[in-house]
Amino acid sequence: MATDMTLYPVKPGDQTYSSQAVGGYSIREIELGQPLDSMKCLGIEVDAHGPQQPLVVTDGKNQQHPLTVSWLWLEVTISTQTTPRRQVGRVHVDQKGMLPLGPGSAARGTWTWEVRQEDIETVDQARSNQPNAPIYFHLEISGIGKLVDDSGTLYDLIAVRSAGQQLKVELSQWDRLLQALDYSVPPSEATLVSRGSREHHAWADAAERLENARLHLRHGEDYDALRECLSVLEGLVSAPYNSASWKSRLTSLQTQKADGIAELLSGFATFCNKIGHHRSRDERNAAADLAQMPLDHWEAELALGIAQFVTTYAVRLRNGGLMAEQPDAVTDNASA
Helix, strand or coil: EEEEEEEEEEECCCCCCCCCCCCCEEEEEEEECCCCCECCCCEEEEEEEEECCEEEECCCCCCCCEEEEEEEEECCCCCCCCCCCEEEEEEEEHHHHHHHEEECEEEEEEEEEEEEHHHHHHHHHHHCCCCCCCCEEEEEEEEEEEEEEECCEEEEEEEEEEEEEEEEEEEHHHHHHHHHCCCCCCHHHHHCCHHHHHCHHHHHHHHHHHHHHHHHHHHHHHHHHHHHHHHHHCCCCCCCCCCCHHHHHCCCCCCHHHHHHHHHHHHHCCCHHHHHHHCCCCCEECCEEEEEEEEEHHHHHHHHHHHHHHHHHHHHHHHHCCCCCCCHHHEEEECC
């Protein structure tokens, strides 16, 4: 995934670049890095390389001395590729990561990319029109450096910037990075309930059960996402689209409340079953196959949100002893 960034001197307040590069950096890899204040972060592995034509200065004796850029300040910004661009997290460049640029200055370092849950959701929203494509970021580097010769003599201060470059991350790698960062339920979805509800173990249980469904959604596989939601509910009860399947496990509740819960849970399962799982019974496509039900990506996205709440509710009822692991024998026999 090597991405090369070349840096050029710029005049303060001027957006034009000099034709003489001062060197640049190559991004070699992005992996789980060192934590920052106990927060998991990504590590960006970079190589420094000097310019093809070294910067030189001529002294009073008409002798040339190669110059190296030693950093006073270096900033790396990663944002979404699509406009309007939105910054994605924050890249921390410590002293070890401020690799100097000059002749023979090849070196390797690591920059720390602090990516929060909100940043990940921003990326997912920006790429929602092409969910199965690689992720593209816009990368910019700017800084202020000292021009010094091999003896350490300071000749000048310069401001530099990159011309901007596209950073490509394959979808499979992005999935792996999100897993390493423990990303699961989008923050905007999680804030719809109180902190107490989110911290209940049933919430994390539901999020884990629905992980494959979210993976399908991230890849643009909307029908598979709904089928996976149905499978999650089938892991709780048999035939979850049948209200009797739920009601036979809710016998400890008042009849009216049990009816309401059974209709709620079976209703969502019915949606997943009829839209995501079953095809039309009479309409056929151009290949004479039974047609799939129309399904937009936004519908699948909302369904995943509903699934998180519905599954959390069902798991919490079961763990709290309000929904039996097995159907009540009397009720089950009566429904049969």
